Amino acid sequence: MERSMHLLLLVAHLTGVATGQTSETIVGTLGDSVSLPCHGIPSNGTRSVVRWLKDGKIAASRNLSSMAGPTGNVHFSVSDQGSLTISGLLLSDQGIYSCNDSVPNHTAEKQTDIQLLIANGPSNMWTDIKPTVLLPNGALFVQKGSDVSFNCSSESYPSQALSWVFQGDTSNSSLLSSSDRSPLEISLLNIQPNHQGTYSCISQNMLSNRTASKSTSLLVYYAPDRHPECFSHAINDSLHLLLHCSWSGSNPLPMLHWEEEPGAHGTRPPVLNVSMTTESLEVTLNRSQLYNGQTMRCKAYNNMVKSEAKFCSITLQSPFPQGNPLVTAVEGSDITLTCTENSSLPPAKTTWRRKISQEEVVPGAKYVISELGPTFSLKIINLTKEDEGPYFCRSENPVLVQELEVFLTVKSSQTYAGGVVGAFIAALIIGIGIAVGTSAYRNRDRICLGSGFG
Ligand SMILES: *[C@@H]1O[C@H](CO)[C@@H](O)[C@H](O)[C@H]1NC(C)=O
Numbered sequence: 538m539e540r541s542m543h544l545l546l547l548v549a550h551l552t553g554v555a556t557g558q559t560s561e562t563i564v565g566t567l568g569d570s571v572s573l574p575c576h577g578i579p580s581n582g583t584r585s586v587v588r589w590l591k592d593g594k595i596a597a598s599r600n601l602s603s604m605a606g607p608t609g610n611v612h613f614s615v616s617d618q619g620s621l622t623i624s625g626l627l628l629s630d631q632g633i634y635s636c637n638d639s640v641p642n643h644t645a646e647k648q649t650d651i652q653l654l655i656a657n658g659p660s661n662m663w664t665d666i667k668p669t670v671l672l673p674n675g676a677l678f679v680q681k682g683s684d685v686s687f688n689c690s691s692e693s694y695p696s697q698a699l700s701w702v703f704q705g706d707t708s709n710s711s712l713l714s715s716s717d718r719s720p721l722e723i724s725l726l727n728i729q730p731n732h733q734g735t736y737s738c739i740s741q742n743m744l745s746n747r748t749a750s751k752s753t754s755l756l757v758y759y760a761p762d763r764h765p766e767c768f769s770h771a772i773n774d775s776l777h778l779l780l781h782c783s784w785s786g787s788n789p790l791p792m793l794h795w796e797e798e799p800g801a802h803g804t805r806p807p808v809l810n811v812s813m814t815t816e817s818l819e820v821t822l823n824r825s826q827l828y829n830g831q832t833m834r835c836k837a838y839n840n841m842v843k844s845e846a847k848f849c850s851i852t853l854q855s856p857f858p859q860g861n862p863l864v865t866a867v868e869g870s871d872i873t874l875t876c877t878e879n880s881s882l883p884p885a886k887t888t889w890r891r892k893i894s895q896e897e898v899v900p901g902a903k904y905v906i907s908e909l910g911p912t913f914s915l916k917i918i919n920l921t922k923e924d925e926g927p928y929f930c931r932s933e934n935p936v937l938v939q940e941l942e943v944f945l946t947v948k949s950s951q952t953y954a955g956g957v958v959g960a961f962i963a964a965l966i967i968g969i970g971i972a973v974g975t976s977a978y979r980n981r982d983r984i985c986l987g988s989g990f991g
Pocket residue numbers: 579581582583
């Protein structure tokens with residue numbers, strides 16, 4: 538569209554100047570040289586005398602039959618072929634030129650009118666994008682949400698078209714604005730990440746079609762308002778702790794820093810002090826470096842963006858399996874032992890073991906193991922007297938191994954007169970077990986862990 542406008546202007550210009558005789562237009566560039574051809578000179582036969590007229594007045598002439606070299610001054614010269622060469626073009630050289638190539642008997646006269654137009658530029662291109670900060674590689678960056686102004690100027694004679702063109706990282710280039718006036722200023726309000734890309738100001742001389750451009754790479758920097766996400770889990774059979782921190786949606790890549798929160802570790806160096814320029818940072822810690830209540834903190838920041846650092850943290854918790862420590866059941870019936878493990882961080886691996894020797898319970902016809910949320914169940918089928926004894930709900934995470942001991946008492950079925958009464962008494966016994974057992978366990982745990990819980 539811009540192009541056709543230039544063309545229209547050019548045509549209008551030409552027809553305005555020309556008087557009907559003009560057959561050719563030549564555009565020269567200020568300071569350069571141009572050669573105007575003299576058509577119709579016979580290449581064989583009689584050599585003629587060539588005269589060049591500018592706006593009807595003789596500017597240069599040459600007798601091509603004479604051995605003498607080109608005549609005229611340095612500015613105008615007529616070549617052996619009769620063409621007029623103008624060097625060091627000046628604006629004043631614009632005009633209608635005609636070549637008068639009369640042969641001696643005036644029969645082969647040919648005349649051509651040539652309009653010479655002088656163009657200059659584009660030159661002195663200058664662009665300014667603000668408010669921005671210059672990076673060492675020459676790119677500019679701006680904070681997301683800023684209002685950015687783009688200013689461009691250039692010099693061109695007789696006229697020019699200036700345009701601002703945007704080429705995004707993934708998109709095709711698009712014309713933002715264009716004008717025939719300099720400077721050309723545009724602004725983008727509330728700049729967004731998809732405005733990151735290359736901004737070029739292009740100037741085209743409307744007469745010579747010569748173009749010049751200046752491109753600037755503009756980065757849009759931002760950081761999320763959210764906090765980073767922290768999570769932990771046990772790896773290598775709880776020998777190690779894996780800590781993961783991620784913070785996406787930052788440009789440029791943020792700095793993530795995992796550290797052990799000062800405090801409990803006193804004067805020893807922190808076990809964790811790792812920084813990296815990344816969106817997600819994973820670190821592994823050895824079991825021997827961990828304790829209950831220890832807090833690991835992930836700090837995320839983008840120091841190119843004026844916003845505060847964001848944090849997330851993980852406070853390690855020992856496992857703490859809870860449940861009835863005393864369970865009584867009747868021979869021949871089925872019983873389900875349960876244990877709840879919901880305090881461990883990272884989540885514990887909870888298993889059932891039996892007897893003082895702590896044999897791992899193998900699921901099968903005798904034992905059914907199930908898990909519902911934080912509750913772990915062990916169902917023992919068709920109880921016999923041999924099933925009596927201690928069972929252990931064992932929870933392990935990289936911080937600690939904790940066990941809940943459940944003592945199962947199996948009553949002989951003959952002891953009870955009727956099933957209903959027996960079940961009632963059994964329930965009563967279990968109820969007492971809950972009250973007594975839980976508190977006994979809690980007391981024991983407190984003694985074991987000292988001041989570890991808090
Ligand atoms: C000059 O050349 C043209 C064709 O190039 C020819 O027609 C003409 O007869 C020639 N004239 C002379 C005088 O040789």
